[in-house]
Amino acid sequence: MTIKDWIFVLAISGLGMMTANFIGFDVAFTESLPGVLVLLLIALCAAGLAHVIPLKLPTVAYCSILGLLCACPLSPVSQFVIESAGKINFTAPLTMVGAFAGMSISNQLKMFFKQGWKLIIITILVMTGTFFGSLVVAQVVLGLTHAI
Amino acid sequence: MKKVERAYASLRERIRTEWVLYLLAFVFILIADSIGQIKIPVWKGTFIIFPIFYALFLGILTGPNVLKILDDKKVKAASGLVGVAILPFVAKLGINAGANISIVISAGPALLLQEFGNLCTIFLAMPLALMLGLKREAIGATHSINRETNLALMQDMFGADSPEAQGSLSVYIVGGMVGTIYFGFMASMAAATGLFHPYALGMASGVGAGILMSSAVAALSEVMPAYADQIAAMASASETISGIDGIYMAIFIGVPLCNVLYRKLEPTLGRLTKTGRELAGKN
Numbered sequence: 001m002t003i004k005d006w007i008f009v010l011a012i013s014g015l016g017m018m019t020a021n022f023i024g025f026d027v028a029f030t031e032s033l034p035g036v037l038v039l040l041l042i043a044l045c046a047a048g049l050a051h052v053i054p055l056k057l058p059t060v061a062y063c064s065i066l067g068l069l070c071a072c073p074l075s076p077v078s079q080f081v082i083e084s085a086g087k088i089n090f091t092a093p094l095t096m097v098g099a100f101a102g103m104s105i106s107n108q109l110k111m112f113f114k115q116g117w118k119l120i121i122i123t124i125l126v127m128t129g130t131f132f133g134s135l136v137v138a139q140v141v142l143g144l145t146h147a148i
Numbered sequence: 149m150k151k152v153e154r155a156y157a158s159l160r161e162r163i164r165t166e167w168v169l170y171l172l173a174f175v176f177i178l179i180a181d182s183i184g185q186i187k188i189p190v191w192k193g194t195f196i197i198f199p200i201f202y203a204l205f206l207g208i209l210t211g212p213n214v215l216k217i218l219d220d221k222k223v224k225a226a227s228g229l230v231g232v233a234i235l236p237f238v239a240k241l242g243i244n245a246g247a248n249i250s251i252v253i254s255a256g257p258a259l260l261l262q263e264f265g266n267l268c269t270i271f272l273a274m275p276l277a278l279m280l281g282l283k284r285e286a287i288g289a290t291h292s293i294n295r296e297t298n299l300a301l302m303q304d305m306f307g308a309d310s311p312e313a314q315g316s317l318s319v320y321i322v323g324g325m326v327g328t329i330y331f332g333f334m335a336s337m338a339a340a341t342g343l344f345h346p347y348a349l350g351m352a353s354g355v356g357a358g359i360l361m362s363s364a365v366a367a368l369s370e371v372m373p374a375y376a377d378q379i380a381a382m383a384s385a386s387e388t389i390s391g392i393d394g395i396y397m398a399i400f401i402g403v404p405l406c407n408v409l410y411r412k413l414e415p416t417l418g419r420l421t422k423t424g425r426e427l428a429g430k431n
Contacts, residue, residue: 004159006232012170013233016177024181024199042242043235057392059231060238060358064388067242072249085243090380091198091366093237095180097230098200098328099173101359102207104227105324107220109213112325115318118280122289123322125273127331127360130293132338133268134386135352139344141258148345
C-alpha cells in the first residue's frame with residue numbers, strides 16, 4: 001500500500017467511526033473529529049514505522065506502542081490525546097471492523113458448515129483454553145507480586 | 149511487516165474495486181449501531197450482543213455463498229481492509245494503556261508470564277482432538293489460537309496441503325465464524341464467577357487476535373464498568389506482547405509441545421473411537 005492508499009482507507013475508517021459514534025452514542029461529528037484525527041494519525045505513523053523499520057513486527061504492535069507513548073505522562077500532548085480519544089466510544093471503531101471481517105470470511109461459509117461439530121467443539125475448546133490459561137497465570141502472578 | 153505487494157496499480161483502481169465494500173460497511177454501521185447493544189442475562193453474567201456482531205453477520209451474508217454481492221476478489225480486498233480498520237481501535241487501546249501506565253508497569257511480571265498461559269490450551273484441546281479421531285490435524289488445530297500468523301506459520305512449517313495446515317485452517321475458519329461472539333461471552337462468564345481480578349481478565353483478553361480481544365474487552369467493560377479503562381489498558385499491553393511473541397511461542401514451544409503430546413497420547417486416545425482406529429490403520 002502506498003501512503004495515498006493508507007490515508008484514503010484510514011479516512012474511510014475514520015468516517016465509519018464517526019458515523020457509529022453518532023448513531024450509537026449521539027456524539028456529534030464535530031465532537032468526534034479531534035479524537036478520530038488523533039487515532040488516524042497514530043495509525044498512519046504506525047504503518048509508516050512498520051514500513052521503514054526492518055523488523056518483522058505487525059503494524060498493530062507499532063500502533064499500540066505509539067498510542068501508549070502519546071498518552072503516557074512523559075508526552076507533552078498526553079492531556080489532549082487522552083481527552084479527545086475519550087470522546088470516541090469504545091465500540092464505535094469496531095462496527096466497521098466487524099463489517100469488513102464478515103465480508104472477508106464470507107466465502108468460507110460452505111467450508112464452515114463442512115467442518116462439522118467436531119471442529120466446532122475443538123475450536124471452542126482452543127479459545128477457552130487460551131483464555132483461561134492466561135487468566136489463571138495472570139491472576140496467580142498478580143497475587144504473588146502484590147499488584148492487586 | 150515489510151510486504152512489497154501492490155494489490156492495485158493506483159488509488160483510483162482501488163476505489164473502483166472497493167467502493168461496494170465501503171458502501172456496504174456504512175449501511176451495516178447504520179443498521180448495527182441503530183440496533184445497539186442487546187443484553188441477555190445468563191446465570192450471573194450477561195450475554196451481550198454488540199453492533200460488531202450484527203455487522204459481522206451481515207458481512208458474511210454478502211459473500212459468494214449467500215447473497216453473491218461480493219466475488220472472491222472483493223472478499224480478498226475486504227480482508228486487507230480489516231487490517232487497516234482495526235488500527236484506530238488498537239491506537240485507542242494503546243492510549244488507554246499510556247494513560248494507565250503505572251498500573252501496567254506494576255503488573256509487568258504478570259503480563260509477561262501470562263503469555264505462557266496461552267499455551268495451556270494445548271493440554272486441554274489436544275487430548276480431546278485425539279479422542280474425536282483427529283490425527284496430525286490436531287497439531288495444527290490446537291497449537292495456538294490459530295489466527296492469521298499461525299495459519300501462515302503452519303503452512304510454512306508443514307506445507308500448505310499438510311494435515312497440520314488443514315487442522316489450523318479449520319480452526320481458523322470456525323474461529324472466524326463463532327469466535328467473536330463466543331470470546332466475549334466467555335469473558336463475561338469468567339467475570340461472573342467473581343474469582344478473577346479485572347486486571348487478569350483484561351490480560352487474558354489479549355491473545356493475539358484483534359477482533360477476539362475487542363469482543364472480550366467490550367463485554368468486560370460492560371459487566372465491570374468501574375474498571376473499563378484498566379481492563380482496556382491491560383488487554384492492550386497483553387495484545388501487544390502477544391503480537392510480538394506469539395509466533396516465537398508457537399515455533400519454539402507450541403509446536404514441539406504438540407509433537408511430544410501427540411506421540412505420547414495418540415496411541416491410546418487416538419484409538420478410542422472407530423474413526424480414530426480406522427485412520428490410524430491408514431497412516
